Amino acid sequence: MQGDPQVLSYLDRYLSIELTGYKQYLLHAGLCRDAGLNKLADKQHAYSEEEFSHSGRLLARLLFLQGVPGMQDVRQIEVKTEVEAQLQLDQALVSQAIDLLREAVACCTTVGDAVSRELFQEMLADEEQHLHWASTQLALLGKMxxxxxxxxxx
Incomplete structure (x- = not known):
């Protein structure tokens, strides 16, 4: 089945963000665990696993629609040892993802791709939860x- 070129572009661009997130959160989990921050490490590791799962689903949809993934577009990861800087990087990446997903949902609605729209909406809900968590952690860090x-x- 041939997908709409705009939808394919959104799938590929979001796949890049998810793969970047997978690597970023995996790194943050490792840094936190090494520093003895096991609770935070567990949360970051769970986010890494979620991004990996999302990546697989996006890749499957992209291939189903006869798209070609540009997996070389994964962004370089910044290594930050300070937890606040890690959370700020996470917040920035998730905010970018949310903006892209909102555009993708609107595009899918316009071109009539209900399946891709549903996939993007599900991931948008996950990203909004992640943004809330990261924002809360940064607020707690500031208050405490x-x-x-x-x-x-x-």
Missing amino acids: GAANYLQSQM
Whole structure:
């Protein structure tokens, strides 16, 4: 089945964001675990696994619609050892994902691709939850101070 070129582009662009997120959250989980922040490491690892799962679903849809994935477009990961900087990177990536997903949903509605729209809507809900979590963590870090926040994540 041949997919709409715009939808294929959104699938490919979002696949790039998901693969970037997978690597970024996996790195953050490892850095947190190495620092003894096991609670935060577990959460970051769970987000990494979610992004990996999303990537597989996006890739399957892209291939089904006879698209060609541009998997070389995965972004370079910044290595930040400070938890606040990690959370800010996560928040920025998730915000980009949300913007792209909202555009993708509108595009799918316009071209009549209900299956891709549903996939994008499901992932949009996940990204909104992730943004809420990251924003909450940054707010807590600001209110509690770095030392208290980090202690709560041990």
